Amino acid sequence: MRARISLPLKIKMTLTIFPDQTYKGNLKKNLLLLIAEALGYELTNKSHQLEITNKIYKLSFSSHVLERFYISSVHTIYFRLTALIQNHNIFKASYFTYFWPIHTKFALVNNKITLAKKKGYQTLMLGKWHLGFGKNNEYLPTNFGFDEFFGLPYTHHGRICFPNNSTCESKEGNATIENNPCPLFSDTTIVQQPVYLPEVTGHYAERAKNFIKSSQASGKPFFLYLPFDHVHMPQFSGENFYLSSPRGQIGDAISELDWAVGQVLQAIKDAGAQENTIVWFSSDNGPAMEFHQHGGSAGLLRCAKGTTFDGGIRVPSIVTWPGTIKPGKSNALTSNMDMLPTLAAIAGISTSNLTLDGLDITSVLMDPDIKGPREFFASYNQDPDQSEGPFTVHHGQYKAHYWTKGDKLADNSNYDPMCGESHALTRHDPPLLFDLYQDPGERYNLAGLPEYQNELKIIEEWRNQHMASVTWMPPRTQLADPSITLCCKPGCEPFPSCCRCNNIPYTQ
Numbered sequence: 001m002r003a004r005i006s007l008p009l010k011i012k013m014t015l016t017i018f019p020d021q022t023y024k025g026n027l028k029k030n031l032l033l034l035i036a037e038a039l040g041y042e043l044t045n046k047s048h049q050l051e052i053t054n055k056i057y058k059l060s061f062s063s064h065v066l067e068r069f070y071i072s073s074v075h076t077i078y079f080r081l082t083a084l085i086q087n088h089n090i091f092k093a094s095y096f097t098y099f100w101p102i103h104t105k106f107a108l109v110n111n112k113i114t115l116a117k118k119k120g121y122q123t124l125m126l127g128k129w130h131l132g133f134g135k136n137n138e139y140l141p142t143n144f145g146f147d148e149f150f151g152l153p154y155t156h157h158g159r160i161c162f163p164n165n166s167t168c169e170s171k172e173g174n175a176t177i178e179n180n181p182c183p184l185f186s187d188t189t190i191v192q193q194p195v196y197l198p199e200v201t202g203h204y205a206e207r208a209k210n211f212i213k214s215s216q217a218s219g220k221p222f223f224l225y226l227p228f229d230h231v232h233m234p235q236f237s238g239e240n241f242y243l244s245s246p247r248g249q250i251g252d253a254i255s256e257l258d259w260a261v262g263q264v265l266q267a268i269k270d271a272g273a274q275e276n277t278i279v280w281f282s283s284d285n286g287p288a289m290e291f292h293q294h295g296g297s298a299g300l301l302r303c304a305k306g307t308t309f310d311g312g313i314r315v316p317s318i319v320t321w322p323g324t325i326k327p328g329k330s331n332a333l334t335s336n337m338d339m340l341p342t343l344a345a346i347a348g349i350s351t352s353n354l355t356l357d358g359l360d361i362t363s364v365l366m367d368p369d370i371k372g373p374r375e376f377f378a379s380y381n382q383d384p385d386q387s388e389g390p391f392t393v394h395h396g397q398y399k400a401h402y403w404t405k406g407d408k409l410a411d412n413s414n415y416d417p418m419c420g421e422s423h424a425l426t427r428h429d430p431p432l433l434f435d436l437y438q439d440p441g442e443r444y445n446l447a448g449l450p451e452y453q454n455e456l457k458i459i460e461e462w463r464n465q466h467m468a469s470v471t472w473m474p475p476r477t478q479l480a481d482p483s484i485t486l487c488c489k490p491g492c493e494p495f496p497s498c499c500r501c502n503n504i505p506y507t508q
Helices: 054-061 076-084 088-093 197-218 248-270 289-294 336-347 362-366 450-468
Strands: 004-006 030-036 064-070 122-128 148-152 160-162 184-186 189-193 222-227 277-283 317-320 328-335 376-379 392-395 398-404 426-435 471-473
Touching: 030 248, 030 336, 054 248, 054 277, 054 317, 064 362, 122 197, 148 197, 160 197, 197 222, 197 248, 248 277, 248 289, 277 336, 328 336, 328 362, 336 362, 376 450, 392 450, 398 450, 426 450
Parallel strands: 030 222, 030 277, 064 328, 122 148, 122 222
Antiparallel strands: 004 471, 064 317, 148 184, 184 189, 277 317, 376 392, 392 398, 398 426
């Protein structure tokens, strides 16, 4: 059995922190976390976007763009864990297999408390949760610090993706819809099943605007977490975006994503909350090139989603806070693990009772020219194994690959033989070494050159220390239970294809 990483004993399991202090000024800061799905690094290449990310692209001009922002593992679930809960070691402790409709009894550890659960903050989660649901909805967001939840429990899959009942173009979607229709939740109640994808992003945008308006009127700070379904396959879009982009289905989806981001940003402006709101936009992993023109592009980066090459783990990251954060671009080594400690510091939330692997990168946000606090960074495969440890280690501008493994998500027909799943798990001793400043495509291995032997030694020493600091345990999702398949009509027949309903409440 492949072992999974567990909690270091040094981490305290109870978190009670209150944002009674502020980073700047007298008002508590609003926190807005916008996460795209499988968007990849191509967002930074304006020429490739064909004018479909105007809102996000314009946002980058007034924001701090983190050019070297990495995810801690190739799987989307790790991004959500490390951004919302605590740290790198905890995501290793809670390793999940995929959360599909028929799956396991367990998910988040019950005594984990998310960033959302803070005194005085109004909290809302919209979009894709993907951290489990449980037999009695015990793992949904409202049990982890969110006052409200409106969204999907896991990856969308459906038959209807476009207006006029136009069908999805994804083997993933069409293969599962009849037996496991994906539900849309309002808090812990299924209000639509299957979710009608052409309208769901519009619902998110409308609810986000109303939440921002009501929070501002109440005088209370807010935390809004909006992990979009776009642009994970199957691609979908609503009436205003369907067939609108020369890039086809993914272009339509990105256009709708861009519109929704624009709607949220405009709501903040209309509420007069711009100078008191930190907005952080990112993506959970690289593009799924398995789906070719429908799956996106990693630009100049090697491979894609499912691999630990930069095409799979290097993602866009844009942070804005008008009047406080200095616009610009930074080459500092940063990660999704840094989101929690940085937002906590800005909001005045003490984390002194925690041991965090993520770092407070506020100093980087304030000055794009500084190096930043992170010297090393480790990335894991989607199925961490104690005997392997991290697949890659970054040190400054260098990146060492101790293991490589291809994945079908990076496209089995990819011209690069190390991307597709035909590239089996491979140990590299010495590790492959790349200078990402001079070789962002990871093409020229420097490990055999004498002038880089000391760099390899430095990386090896840190990696050994990192691995020694971690303990391991079996995965929490080991036990499957088909009875927990989500259904808006429990007990109906024939189950689960009878699970059909449409009771979306009116948006106030």
